[in-house]
Amino acid sequence: GAVVSQHPSRVICKSGTSVKIECRSLDFQATTMFWYRQFPKQSLMLMATSNEGSKATYEQGVEKDKFLINHASLTLSTLTVTSAHPEDSSFYICSARDPWRENTEAFFGQGTRLTVV
Amino acid sequence: AQSVAQPEDQVNVAEGNPLTVKCTYSVSGNPYLFWYVQYPNRGLQFLLKYITGDNLVKGSYGFEAEFNKSQTSFHLKKPSALVSDSALYFCAVRDLSNDYKLSFGAGTTVTVRA
Numbered sequence: 001g002a003v004v005s006q007h008p009s010r011v012i013c014k015s016g017t018s019v020k021i022e023c024r025s026l027d028f029q030a031t032t033m034f035w036y037r038q039f040p041k042q043s044l045m046l047m048a049t050s051n052e053g054s055k056a057t058y059e060q061g062v063e064k065d066k067f068l069i070n071h072a073s074l075t076l077s078t079l080t081v082t083s084a085h086p087e088d089s090s091f092y093i094c095s096a097r098d099p100w101r102e103n104t105e106a107f108f109g110q111g112t113r114l115t116v117v
Numbered sequence: 118a119q120s121v122a123q124p125e126d127q128v129n130v131a132e133g134n135p136l137t138v139k140c141t142y143s144v145s146g147n148p149y150l151f152w153y154v155q156y157p158n159r160g161l162q163f164l165l166k167y168i169t170g171d172n173l174v175k176g177s178y179g180f181e182a183e184f185n186k187s188q189t190s191f192h193l194k195k196p197s198a199l200v201s202d203s204a205l206y207f208c209a210v211r212d213l214s215n216d217y218k219l220s221f222g223a224g225t226t227v228t229v230r231a
Contacts, residue, residue: 006160034218043207043221044161093160095219105151106219108160 003027004096006109013084013116021079021112023050023094029074030096034106035067038091050077084116119144119210121191123222130229136198138225140191140208149211150191151219152182154204161207167191178202198229 003026013019023033031052036044048069049057056069066088068080077096081088094109121142130136142148149168153161165176172184182193191208206225212218 004160009158041205041224041226043223046218049218091158095161105163105166107163108153111158111160113158 004030004094004107004109006094006112008112009110010113011115013114015085015116016083018080018082019084019114021081021092021094021114023077023079023096023109025075025096025098025107028096028098028100030077031074031099033071033077033094033096035069035077035079036093036095038093038111040091044093047079052077081114084114086116089114089116119148119212119220121150121208121210121220121222123206123208123225125225126223127226127228130198130227132200132229132231133197136193136195136202136227136229138193138206138208138227140193140222141189142191142208142210143189144210148184148191150182150184151209151211152176152180152191152193153207153209155207155224156204164193164206198227200229200231203227203229 005024007022033050035047037047038044046059047062050069050071052071052074058064071077091111093111095106097106151166152164155161164180165174167174167184175181180195184191208222209219
């Protein structure tokens with residue numbers, strides 16, 4: 001199946017700093033990628049839809065100025081957590097789907113564990 | 118809006134016994150249903166999907182799922198569970214208003230004891 005790579009897998013940062021997480025589709029071009037947030041032992045919450053070449057679409061309640069999304073190429077989307085606070089500590093997961101393959105499933109990155117201290 | 122429900126937070130089985138993880142769905146129109154598994158601190162791995170065709174879908178690692186339209190269910194099954202199947206399982210449905218979006222169930226933690 002298709003491969004989605006997420007980096008870093010784990011990051012610890014100080015409160016007030018910004019952290020960038022990368023999501024790459026390795027063997028297909030993804031016009032759309034998705035960013036999720038997951039709290040311990042809970043389901044995935046969709047944060048935003050990242051669209052190549054245009055602005056991201058954020059879900060209700062997600063601060064777009066805090067969670068900056070850039071989808072500059074067909075294989076890379078980045079999520080930047082700006083001015084991070086301890087409550088931003090979470091597991092962030094991206095996913096992408098090959099738009100040229102009909103009815104195919106979404107593929108997920110390995111996830112990034114963010115800890116803000 | 119599409120949604121799925123996983124009624125059980127936790128399922129415990131002995132190794133070698135059958136494993137069932139329940140999922141029910143609510144959609145307008147034809148459902149596109151998926152099962153994913155997540156190991157600790159990892160992303161989601163695709164197990165299987167139902168788009169159309171046979172109601173019994175076979176997937177990775179010996180898992181299968183049965184689509185039941187009358188009961189609006191898509192339960193995940195494995196005839197003989199392994200300790201290594203212990204993980205968090207998610208049922209998901211594709212949002213037909215946005216071809217790419219997935220709505221996930223709350224997840225079911227499966228523990229297989231030796």
